[in-house]
Amino acid sequence: MSFLGRSLASLLSEGAVGNEVFEFFMKRIRTYDDKIHAFVPGGIADIFSAAKTGVLCGLPLALKDNIVTANLPTTASSKILEGYISPYDATVVTGLQTAGASFLGKTNLDAWAHGSSTEASDFGPTSNPYNLERVPGGSSGGSAAAVAAGLAPAAIGTETAGSIRLPAAWCGVVGLKPTYGRVSRYGIIAMGSSWDCPGPITQTVEDAALLLEVIAGQDPKDATSMSIPVEKWSKLLKTEKKLTIGYADEYFKDVDPEIMASVENAMHALEDRGHTLKKITMLDPKYAISVYMILQRAEVSSNLARYTGVRYGMNRTAFGKEAKKRIILGAFVLSSGYVDEYYKKAAKVRYLLAQDFKKAFEDVDVILAPTTPVTATRIGDADAYAFFGEMMDVLTEPAAAAGIPAISIPAGLSEAGLPIGVQLMGKHFDETTVLQIAYQLEQDLAFDRQAIFEKYA
Amino acid sequence: MSHLTPDDIQKLAQLSNLELTSDDIKDLPQQLAKSLDYVENLKDIQTDNVPASHFTTSAKNVMAEDIVDESIMLTSSTALKNASNKKGSYFIVKRIL
Numbered sequence: 001m002s003f004l005g006r007s008l009a010s011l012l013s014e015g016a017v018g019n020e021v022f023e024f025f026m027k028r029i030r031t032y033d034d035k036i037h038a039f040v041p042g043g044i045a046d047i048f049s050a051a052k053t054g055v056l057c058g059l060p061l062a063l064k065d066n067i068v069t070a071n072l073p074t075t076a077s078s079k080i081l082e083g084y085i086s087p088y089d090a091t092v093v094t095g096l097q098t099a100g101a102s103f104l105g106k107t108n109l110d111a112w113a114h115g116s117s118t119e120a121s122d123f124g125p126t127s128n129p130y131n132l133e134r135v136p137g138g139s140s141g142g143s144a145a146a147v148a149a150g151l152a153p154a155a156i157g158t159e160t161a162g163s164i165r166l167p168a169a170w171c172g173v174v175g176l177k178p179t180y181g182r183v184s185r186y187g188i189i190a191m192g193s194s195w196d197c198p199g200p201i202t203q204t205v206e207d208a209a210l211l212l213e214v215i216a217g218q219d220p221k222d223a224t225s226m227s228i229p230v231e232k233w234s235k236l237l238k239t240e241k242k243l244t245i246g247y248a249d250e251y252f253k254d255v256d257p258e259i260m261a262s263v264e265n266a267m268h269a270l271e272d273r274g275h276t277l278k279k280i281t282m283l284d285p286k287y288a289i290s291v292y293m294i295l296q297r298a299e300v301s302s303n304l305a306r307y308t309g310v311r312y313g314m315n316r317t318a319f320g321k322e323a324k325k326r327i328i329l330g331a332f333v334l335s336s337g338y339v340d341e342y343y344k345k346a347a348k349v350r351y352l353l354a355q356d357f358k359k360a361f362e363d364v365d366v367i368l369a370p371t372t373p374v375t376a377t378r379i380g381d382a383d384a385y386a387f388f389g390e391m392m393d394v395l396t397e398p399a400a401a402a403g404i405p406a407i408s409i410p411a412g413l414s415e416a417g418l419p420i421g422v423q424l425m426g427k428h429f430d431e432t433t434v435l436q437i438a439y440q441l442e443q444d445l446a447f448d449r450q451a452i453f454e455k456y457a
Numbered sequence: 458m459s460h461l462t463p464d465d466i467q468k469l470a471q472l473s474n475l476e477l478t479s480d481d482i483k484d485l486p487q488q489l490a491k492s493l494d495y496v497e498n499l500k501d502i503q504t505d506n507v508p509a510s511h512f513t514t515s516a517k518n519v520m521a522e523d524i525v526d527e528s529i530m531l532t533s534s535t536a537l538k539n540a541s542n543k544k545g546s547y548f549i550v551k552r553i554l
Contacts, residue, residue, distance in 0.1 A: 087535045181514045194512055221529070223519040224512075290496040301473060308474070310548050312539030317476055324475055329489055331469045332461065344509055345499050351510035352502065386491035403513025428514060 004028075004150045004457070005450045007204040008059055008211070009234065011153065018058015021153070022048040022102050025060055029104060029151045032456045037126045038136075038146035040065045042073055042083070043106035054100025055214060061096065062152035064143050065106035066113055066189040067198065069093055072103065076189045077121035078111040078320070080313045090187020091222065092156060092198050092215045099214040104152050107142030111320050112304065113158060113191045115139055116166055116389035117382045120322045125379055128171060129452055130418055134376040137167030138389070143201045144171035148419075148449075149456050154202040154211060160192040161292050161400035162393030164199050165408035169371035169421020172410040172449060174438070175201045176208040177396075179429045180403035181226040183212075184219035190303040192296040193224075195400055203449055205409060205439040209233035212431060228429050236432055237439040242274045245437070246364030248282040251395055255373045262411040262420045262445075263370050269444035270368070270437070278364050283356045287349055288397035289390045294333050294346035295401075301330025354402040361427045366437050369395055371408040371421035399425045407438045410447035419447075460490050 003016060003024045011021060026046070033039055043065055052058040063069065066076040068086035075081040089097070096103075110120035118141025119125040126141045128134040129149035136145040140157030144167035147155050157164045159177040168175025176199045183198045190196065200211035213234060218227040247267065252260060271277055304327055309315030319327070333342035360367060372392060382388035390397070399406040405428075408421040422441070426434035461469075466485050470477045477485070533546040542549040 084539055087531050087538060179514070181516055220521075224514075224516055226514060226516050286498060287502060290499045293492055293496055305473070309541065310550050311536070314541075316474055319475065321481070324470075324477065324481060325485060325488060327473050327475060328466060328469045328485065329492060331473045332465075332489075335469070335472075342496065345504060346496070347509035347511055348504040348507040349499050349502050350513075351508055352504070354510055354513055386488050387495070401513070 003153065004453055006153065008056070008154050008202070008207045009204065011059055012057060018050055018052045018060070018100070018102055019048040022058070022060040022104065025104055025152055032149060033151060035127065035132060036129055036145050036149055036151070037124060038107050038142040038149065038151055039105045040075055040077055040108050040123055040142070045072060045103050045105045048102055050097065050102035051100050054098065056096070056100040058100055058102050060102045060104045060152065062104050062107045062143055062146045062155035063093070064109055064140050064155070064157045066109055066158060067093060067156060068187040068189065069103070069106070072106055074106065074189070076112050077109045077123055079122045079318045080307050084312055088187065091184035091219045093187065095215050107146055107155060109142060110139040112189070112323055113139040113160060113163055114300070114322045114326055115382070116162060116392045117377065118142060119379060119382050120320065122320055127379070128376045129456065130172065131376070133378055134418065135170070135379055137170035137376060139163040140201060141167045144168050144173055144175065147171070147173045147201055147203060148452060150453050154200060154207050156198060156211070156215070157201045158188055158196060158198045159400065160195045160296060162396030164201060165371050165396045165406060165421070165423055166393055168201055168408045170376040170419060172419030172447065172452065173201055173203060174205055174208050174407065174409050175199070176212060176407045177400070177405060178212060178216065178431060179405045181224050182228070182405070182429065182431070183215050184222040184225045186219055186221035192299040193303060194299065195296065205435060205442045206234055206237060208407065209237060209435050231432055233431060233435050237436055239436045242276070243365040243433065243437065244276045244278050244363065245270050246278050246280040246360055246367040247369065248280050248367065250282045250284050251369035255370050256375065258414045259370045259372070259375070259420050263368070263422055266368060266411055266422045266441055266445060269441060273440060280360050280364060282360060283353060283398070285394045285398050288353055288401050289394055291346045291350045291353060291401050292397045293387060293390055294342050295350065297326050297330035298334050298343050299330070300326045301334065350401050353398055357402045357404055365433055367425045369423055369425070371395060371423040375414045375416070375418035375420060396423070404428055405431045405434050407434050409438050409442050410449065411445050412447065460493065461486050
């Protein structure tokens with residue numbers, strides 16, 4: 001029986017049995033992952049182990065390899081942690097297991113999640129299933145590629161500033177970055193601690209809602225997680241409410257015309273449904289690049305200080321080029337004499353970015369924008385940029401800086417056959433509206449996510 | 458505008474406990490200069506009297522009683538499991554003094 005292209009929700013409604021579904025996808029991983037490299041070496045589970053009960057009834061997922069697991073190695077795609085086995089599970093892992101999820105394996109990322117192409121993995125790049133010479137985006141590139149190619153029915157990624165939405169856009173899948181504090185960071189290998197947020201990468205908006213229900217909630221082990229009620233989002237998707245959707249020219253600047261055509265198409269679809277479009281003015285996203293470049297580097301220099309080779313992993317000589325570059329810049333922006341000019345200045349502009357959204361949400365319910373300025377780049381292109389990730393993440397960084405929820409859904413294919421994503425950003429903890437509008441758009445845009453499977457069948 | 462010299466980079470590497478290769482020392486000043494030039498754009502924005510935001514939600518400090526929670530403790534053998542250099546129930550570290 002083929003489970004290819006079935007969403008989690010449809011597998012559940014068909015009563016698909018966990019271990020059969022697991023074996024089906026495991027076979028696909030063994031057949032096709034040699035081409036795609038969505039999974040990290042040594043990171044494939046092989047054995048089905050889950051209760052066939054709970055909300056997820058044993059259904060298999062892929063996990064980004066910066067989420068610690070006690071039963072599988074966790075490397076964050078870094079040589080430093082090669083072979084590392086965590087003594088404990090991340091809270092999202094425990095939550096998913098309690099809900100009956102099984103795990104197919106751990107997916108590739110830019111080492112330490114430093115990047116937006118998955119090329120900076122110490123274990124080599126992942127390929128975009130739509131074109132193997134292209135990158136899947138990153139840093140959750142392995143998770144997005146696995147879902148796009150039908151190697152996993154859904155996956156969990158993490159986002160600091162674009163790392164869920166960008167690979168989702170470039171691989172033609174759905175990626176939801178929840179509100180910061182909505183999902184526990186406990187057991188996520190820390191990168192930018194005031195930004196990091198785990199979230200689902202799925203085939204459908206409904207599945208993103210379903211997985212969010214499982215992973216969201218306050219966790220005593222993460223003091224930044226918040227006590228906000230967890231909704232049954234998968235049951236709240238249908239609504240008749242007419243909303244005001246904001247859009248801002250600042251997010252359309254320098255965006256590829258083919259992507260803009262998809263955004264306009266999405267705008268028309270929303271209007272046709274009776275929603276009101278409203279043009280708003282936002283701070284130029286280029287400032288979010290600078291805020292991110294300073295604050296993230298600062299947090300990285302602190303977070304990666306723990307890798308000394310004493311308690312686990314190799315010593316600091318095993319850091320790759322990108323990690324060293326980020327640590328050094330982070331140490332600089334925090335250093336005496338420069339901390340005001342860089343770190344404190346960036347923290348103030350971050351405040352203004354958050355206020356900018358707050359003000360916008362006085363007039364609109366959600367904001368629509370392209371997810372990325374261009375479609376997936378070629379493997380190797382990133383080398384030509386001093387900070388490739390930041391340039392590609394320009395449209396996802398402001399929401400990440402403000403900590404608001406945002407979702408990217410597929411909106412079409414470019415002439416070159418590469419997926420295009422549009423994103424919806426919402427108010428703090430208003431995942432409900434973000435998911436509702438995304439669900440409507442998903443139906444209107446009717447992206448054919450199954451066509452790609454012909455290449456892997 | 459701040460530009461980092463190879464000496465500055467060496468100093469930061471030393472503070473960060475990183476050993477740089479000769480390629481790093483050659484490439485990093487130029488690469489970091491590009492980042493530092495880019496972030497100059499923040500000067501466009503007036504931030505006098507603007508508070509710094511280190512945190513984006515309304516979460517407050519979480520207080521807890523200072524009691525031992527054994528459910529989240531690791532045994533010493535588990536804690537030492539991934540260490541490359543250990544003796545008995547100790548991690549062996551480089552001599553500091």
